[in-house]
């Protein structure tokens with residue numbers, strides 16, 4: 001049987017700041033929101049409780065809903081706990097100590113509404129038996145797939161794109177479950193990572209371009225997967241490797257095996273650069289180094305390209321602090337905490353109107369007069385998406401007596417919406433797409449504004465490979481659907 005405790009949890013949940021110590025979800029108000037985070041465990045003692053720990057570490061990737069699915073003591077069925085709210089609010093029970101297989105999910109909706117129906121994991125029953133799945137990312141072809149499946153009689157339980165894979169499995173012609181899953185995966189297009197649970201197996205699946213992250217580790221002889229290495233760390237697992245782009249990693253009683261639903265890949269991977277700019281936790285590792293180290297490199301590169309005549313460097317807490325550190329190092333300027341964050345203010349992206357949103361910045365961040373008064377300040381932020389927060393921060397620094405404020409952004413202008421699982425699906429939301437540079441400078445009220453270049457971003461990112469830089473105007477690595485195929489983004493910003 002399936003247990004869905006969400007209705008009661010959702011009725012009492014209070015929205016509050018993510019408690020994970022992640023890179024600052026909710027520090028500012030107009031950043032893109034991460035799509036989701038996933039974990040999976042196979043043959044690991046106390047898997048249900050460890051799922052809680054893994055999700056807690058990934059809380060920054062989604063704060064609307066949380067859930068886990070685990071294999072019951074009978075070994076024949078899957079139980080689900082999920083609800084609206086933070087991990088600590090939803091998963092209030094430790095879970096059965098004898099569960100050894102589990103998956104988990106935290107969600108911020110990018111397609112589908114923010115409701116309990118769409119909370120994950122999703123539990124499906126088909127001729128193959130029970131199957132639970134959890135998904136991070138976005139399927140760019142989900143609207144067409146859904147129409148086709150509905151024409152074949154599929155009845156969708158959610159408005160989320162995640163469910164498409166379950167119906168592709170159920171409606172596939174294959175006689176074996178794994179073959180059906182592989183055939184279903186083959187039809188998916190976009191940026192995505194899935195974890196899939198059956199009573200006897202765990203599958204981890206990553207899109208052929210490797211846009212969304214997924215890593216695999218081991219604990220006590222079992223297998224653990226997570227969206228970020230920080231999730232593995234929290235579950236006491238040792239990192240083994242990334243799940244390869246286009247890989248379907250199958251973990252079962254026979255051990256580990258790999259399938260390639262998309263066959264040999266025609267192009268190299270293009271992982272999401274914005275994961276390293278902003279989304280991922282600074283203590284996660286990517287391409288052999290910590291995200292923190294990468295962000296410092298971005299800050300150093302930013303100084304090379306966009307120096308400023310200033311007395312002190314101030315970073316926007318928390319996610320921009322490593323870039324500010326790198327900028328200060330390269331510039332030979334002091335780094336100081338000219339902005340402090342009130343960690344006890346509730347999340348601001350549910351504030352319903354622009355006035356409320358702007359005011360919430362002042363509630364959440366304040367300037368330290370001792371640090372900035374009478375000084376020329378370089379204000380370093382990791383990204384500038386909608387621009388409203390930047391304007392308010394510049395105003396706060398000026399009110400605290402800053403003589404000049406030079407805004408420096410440790411990524412290129414964010415000019416294009418993301419269609420691979422981030423909540424910026426409309427160009428008109430993006431300040432750099434709708435305003436000229438002088439107009440943008442006027443909007444934020446700084447003395448100067450400088451961005452990192454695309455080439456500078458690529459130079460500072462680790463590894464030799466390519467990256468998805470589509471939101472920075474470098475072209476979409478996966479074709480995006482025509483406008484009419486795009487589902488409205490729920491939970492995004494006005």
Ligand code: SF4
Nearest residue numbers: 272273274418468471
């Ligand atoms: S478009 Fe931007 S946010 Fe979206 S996957 Fe590519 S780099 Fe990441």
